Amino acid sequence: MPDKNRFTDNESVTPVRISVLNLDHVIDRLPCGISIQDRDFRIRYVNQYFKNDFGEVTGKLCFRALKNSDNICRSCPVHATFQDKREHHSEQTFHFAGAKSCQMMIRTSPILDDSGEVASVIAMATQVPHVKEGSKELLTLGRSIALVSHGIKNILEGLQGGSYVIDEALKDKDIEMVKKGWNLVNKNIFDITDVVQNILYSSKDRPLRYNFASPGQLVKDAMVLFREKAAGFNIKLRDTINPTVPKVHLDAASVCRVLNNLIWNALEACLADKQKKDHYVDVKLDFYDEDHFMFEITDNGIGMDQATQSNIFEEFFSTKGGGGTGLGLSVVDKVVNKHGGKIEVRSTPKKGTQFKIIFKIK
Numbered sequence: 045m046p047d048k049n050r051f052t053d054n055e056s057v058t059p060v061r062i063s064v065l066n067l068d069h070v071i072d073r074l075p076c077g078i079s080i081q082d083r084d085f086r087i088r089y090v091n092q093y094f095k096n097d098f099g100e101v102t103g104k105l106c107f108r109a110l111k112n113s114d115n116i117c118r119s120c121p122v123h124a125t126f127q128d129k130r131e132h133h134s135e136q137t138f139h140f141a142g143a144k145s146c147q148m149m150i151r152t153s154p155i156l157d158d159s160g161e162v163a164s165v166i167a168m169a170t171q172v173p174h175v176k177e178g179s180k181e182l183l184t185l186g187r188s189i190a191l192v193s194h195g196i197k198n199i200l201e202g203l204q205g206g207s208y209v210i211d212e213a214l215k216d217k218d219i220e221m222v223k224k225g226w227n228l229v230n231k232n233i234f235d236i237t238d239v240v241q242n243i244l245y246s247s248k249d250r251p252l253r254y255n256f257a258s259p260g261q262l263v264k265d266a267m268v269l270f271r272e273k274a275a276g277f278n279i280k281l282r283d284t285i286n287p288t289v290p291k292v293h294l295d296a297a298s299v300c301r302v303l304n305n306l307i308w309n310a311l312e313a314c315l316a317d318k319q320k321k322d323h324y325v326d327v328k329l330d331f332y333d334e335d336h337f338m339f340e341i342t343d344n345g346i347g348m349d350q351a352t353q354s355n356i357f358e359e360f361f362s363t364k365g366g367g368g369t370g371l372g373l374s375v376v377d378k379v380v381n382k383h384g385g386k387i388e389v390r391s392t393p394k395k396g397t398q399f400k401i402i403f404k405i406k
């Protein structure tokens with residue numbers, strides 16, 4: 045017979061007492077990630093749930109360990125709590141240990157010292173429920189279709205312009221004009237290929253296809269692709285390849301995409317700079333340290349301010365209006381993360397930008 049009293053209130057039961065020792069155990073088992081951070085965004089404590097998702101990150105800077113970024117996040121709730129001593133919440137995309145990324149809801153609360161100042165901030169992270177994720181994906185999809193269609197429309201107009209020039213030139217038997225029209229068509233074929241490839245890399249969670257490739261050859265291939273373009277823009281495109289960087293296991297097609305996106309951005313940054321007379325894009329392959337090699341792309345283009353820098357890896361973030369879809373660097377970020385690599389960015393407004401893409405030698 046079921047016990048009828050089983051689901052009735054009983055205030056006389058002995059409450060479960062949790063000793064300080066057991067408290068740690070309980071916090072470890074909470075079904076959400078708990079972390080405590082100091083004013084410098086250094087992680088001072090994490091529970092086991094947090095460690096399972098992000099690995100051992102105690103002592104590391106939050107934005108670096110969880111976002112692979114050199115800057116604090118745009119709407120960082122920890123920062124907001126330090127500022128006004130109140131609770132905050134925000135949704136953020138994080139990179140799990142093992143390079144998977146995930147949307148999480150973060151809630152923060154202040155821990156005050158004896159003088160009432162915020163000594164540290166406790167943050168609770170839970171994965172955004174899948175249903176919500178689904179509707180967010182739909183929203184993103186709608187936004188992305190609008191943005192990408194705009195970019196493609198511009199390219200199609202360019203293609204139409206080129207074909208019109210060729211038609212007219214053929215009527216006049218003007219071979220020089222045919223060449224001009226053909227260059228226009230070629231440029232737009234390049235642009236549309238680039239956009240479509242980025243869409244493909246963004247839309248599917250494409251598994252890596254590892255091959256044994258020469259990083260030096262990847263740089264040489266990129267040079268062939270961009271040499272004429274750069275010359276056409278009057279930008280010096282130079283490469284420096286350390287020939288002793290060995291062949292490594294990587295997904296060569298994906299890494300090509302990384303180099304293409306970075307070099308293309310660097311050329312566009314030079315084109316956008318109307319202050320300097322001479323522009324260059326330097327592409328370097330070298331060792332980063334004993335165990336790593338790096339691709340380094342440096343330009344003396346327009347550079348970026350802090351606000352731009354903290355958003356560049358977000359999907360669809362672009363400062364180029366209809367001239368960019370904002371997919372390039374999000375694809376770079378995805379590919380590098382999947383390889384377990386690292387990105388370093390240094391940029392100064394009006395001076396230029398340097399991207400370092402660091403991979404393990406294996």
Ligand SMILES: Nc1ncnc2c1ncn2[C@@H]1O[C@H](COP(=O)(O)OP(=O)(O)OP(=O)(O)O)[C@@H](O)[C@H]1O
Nearest residue numbers: 309310313347356362363368369370371372373397
């Ligand atoms: N080398 C650079 N110099 C200055 N700004 C840069 C550089 N690289 C990227 N950016 C900034 O980062 C933004 C995002 O770059 P991303 O490549 O993701 O998109 P996009 O170039 O705008 O569009 P597309 O999807 O066509 O590449 C750019 O709009 C630009 O503001």
Ligand SMILES: [Mg+2]
Nearest residue numbers: 305309372373
């Ligand atoms: Mg780009």
